[in-house]
Amino acid sequence: MLVAASSGVNGFFSSLASFLFVYSGLVVPVLLLGLIDQAVGTRMSSTTLAALVICTALVGLTLGRSTEPAHLTPMEASRD
DSSP states (O other), X not given: XXXXXXXXHXXXXXXXXXXXXXXXXXXXXXXXXXXXXXXXXXXXXXXXXXHHHHHHHHHHHHHHSOOSOOOOOHHHHXXX
């Protein structure tokens, strides 16, 4: 993990950044869901949350795919 590779002050800031990233990733959607629930109702806020989760998953899958060809070992490259 990133924190394990860092030491000293850099390790502190690395773990702080990781904590803030995870914390905001959990708290911000819950707060937004509460505000949307207050404004438009439970059904609409649940639908909005479901759409956001699906969109986030699709973006994550799209960005996670490698567009570069796989690295071939010299033995594999010589077969072609």
